[in-house]
Amino acid sequence: MKMLSIIIPVYNEEQNIPNMVQTLDQLLKEHKISYEIIFIDDGSKDQTWEILSSYKNLSYITSIRFSRNFGKEAAISAGLRQVKGDACVVMDCDMQHPPKVIIEMYKLWLTNQFDIIEARKSNRGKESMMHSFFAKLFYKLLKSTSGMNLEGASDFKLLDRKVIDAMNQMPERLTFFRALSSWVGFRTTEVYFEVGERFAGKTKWSYMKLFRYSLNSIASFSTLPMQLVTLSGIIFFIFSIILGINTLYNLFSGTAEVGFTTVILLLLIIGSVIMFSLGIIGYYLSKIYEEVKARPKYIISEIISDDK
Numbered sequence: 001m002k003m004l005s006i007i008i009p010v011y012n013e014e015q016n017i018p019n020m021v022q023t024l025d026q027l028l029k030e031h032k033i034s035y036e037i038i039f040i041d042d043g044s045k046d047q048t049w050e051i052l053s054s055y056k057n058l059s060y061i062t063s064i065r066f067s068r069n070f071g072k073e074a075a076i077s078a079g080l081r082q083v084k085g086d087a088c089v090v091m092d093c094d095m096q097h098p099p100k101v102i103i104e105m106y107k108l109w110l111t112n113q114f115d116i117i118e119a120r121k122s123n124r125g126k127e128s129m130m131h132s133f134f135a136k137l138f139y140k141l142l143k144s145t146s147g148m149n150l151e152g153a154s155d156f157k158l159l160d161r162k163v164i165d166a167m168n169q170m171p172e173r174l175t176f177f178r179a180l181s182s183w184v185g186f187r188t189t190e191v192y193f194e195v196g197e198r199f200a201g202k203t204k205w206s207y208m209k210l211f212r213y214s215l216n217s218i219a220s221f222s223t224l225p226m227q228l229v230t231l232s233g234i235i236f237f238i239f240s241i242i243l244g245i246n247t248l249y250n251l252f253s254g255t256a257e258v259g260f261t262t263v264i265l266l267l268l269i270i271g272s273v274i275m276f277s278l279g280i281i282g283y284y285l286s287k288i289y290e291e292v293k294a295r296p297k298y299i300i301s302e303i304i305s306d307d308k
Contacts, residue, residue, distance in 0.1 A: 002034070002085075002086040002087070002110070003034045003036065003084065003086055004028070004034065004035045004036075004085050004086070004087055004088070004089065004102075004106060005035070005036050005037075005038060005084060005085035005087070005089070006024060006035060006036070006037045006038065006088070006089050006091065006102070007038050007040070007076065007080065007082075007083070007088055007089065007090045007091070008020065008037065008038065008040070008090075008091060008092070008093050009040045009042055009072050009076055009079065009092075009093075010040065010041055010042065010044065010048055010052075010075075010093050011041075011042045011044050011048075011069065011072075012044045012046045012048060013044070013048055013093045013094065014044075014046045014047040014048045014050075014051055016093045016094050016095070017039070017048065017051050017052065017093060018051065019095070020093050020095070020099075021055065021061070023095075023099050024037060024099055024102075027100065027102070027103070028102075031103055031106075033103075033106060034085075035060060035085070036060050036061070036062060036084060036085060037060060037061045037062070038061075038062045038063075038064070038079045038082050038083065039052050039061065039062070039063045039093075040066070040075040040076075040078050040079050041063065041064065041065045041066060042066050042069050042070060042071065042072065042074070043066050043067070043068045043069030043070065049063075049065050049302075052065075052304065055304075056304045059306040061304075062082060062303070062305040062306075063303070063304040063305075064078055064079070064300055064302075065300065065301050065303070066078075066299065066301065067299040067300070067301040068299070070297065070298040070299075072155075073174075073176065073297075075298070076090055076155065076177045077175060077177075077297050077298070078297075078298055078300065080159075080164055080167055080168055081168055082305075083161075083164055086160075086161050087106075087109055087158055087159060087160050087161060087164075088158070088159050088164060089102050089105065089106075089156075089157070089158045089159075090155050090156065090157060090159070090177070091155070091156050092155070092156070096195050097119070097154070097156040097193070098193055098194070101119055101156070101191060101193045102158075104191050105117040105119065105157075105158040105191060106158065108158075108189060108191070109158055113187065114160075114187045114188060115159070115160040115162060115163050115186035115187045116157060116158070116159055116160065116163055116181060116182075116186050116187070116188040116189075117157060117158040117188075117189055117190070117191060118153065118157050118182075118188060118189070118190045118191070119154060119157055119158075119190075119191050119192070119193050120153055120154065120192050120193075121153075121154060121192070121193065121194075121195055122192040122194055153178055153182075154178065155177055155178055156193070157181060159181065160186070162186070163186055166184050166186075167180065167181070167184060172291065173290060173291055173294075173295070174287055174290060174291065175297075232273050232276075232277060233277075236269075236270065236273060
């Protein structure tokens with residue numbers, strides 16, 4: 001029987017873990033699926049690790065604890081390297097990724113027709129209009145800059161062992177799992193789900209965290225923002241030629257006027273473009289700097305597993 005691994009990153013999810021363990025255990029046993037559950041505690045500050053430690057006698061649960069908060073992408077990477085199954089499912093712990101969809105993805109995978117089964121949102125659930133607007137804006141920007149259509153995409157997906165091995169071979173530190181699993185290729189299909197309500201607690205994603213996450217994601221899969229610098233230079237070069245011709249015409253026709261308004265406006269515009277361009281270049285340089293330092297994506301302080 002093929003084994004399925006469930007990867008669940010957690011951060012301050014003390015209220016959700018027991019319910020998730022019970023739900024998955026009941027669901028997967030009901031469908032006679034061999035499985036393991038891998039929890040990655042991403043530096044939680046509540047009783048998350050204590051709860052995970054209480055499952056140390058359950059051989060099908062592996063718990064990994066980071067030395068601090070390294071982020072969800074690092075937690076997923078750690079989970080992928082721990083997988084023992086023939087395939088894995090990555091999902092959240094708050095029940096917004098409905099566990100019953102796992103069965104649908106698992107059955108599709110068993111047909112040997114697909115290596116990646118993407119679970120996409122048929123709706124975004126209960127979220128603010130502002131959050132929904134910026135989410136749609138992010139996906140449109142990502143599609144226009146990288147060509148990847150991730151509208152409705154999530155981290156909720158099933159990966160075959162060959163996909164897991166391919167992703168584990170990638171040395172980059174700054175990853176965007178949601179897009180990286182599409183970039184690797186392989187035979188892919190989609191299933192759709194309705195976002196459920198959180199079982200307990202509230203989201204850990206603030207608007208500032210989402211903004212940084214969006215910038216990192218776009219920078220990981222596109223250099224188009226760098227090309228905006230070149231585009232701005234071309235536009236202002238053409239503008240300067242037109243303005244130069246107009247100035248010479250006014251000079252020779254005797255209609256030139258003395259004044260600083262035009263000069264000041266030009267200085268402000270050009271200065272703003274230069275600073276904006278330097279900001280884009282500096283951001284990409286900072287990402288290169290983080291990569292070349294080659295520090296590990298995460299540091300594990302403790303593992304509870306039956307793998308001796």
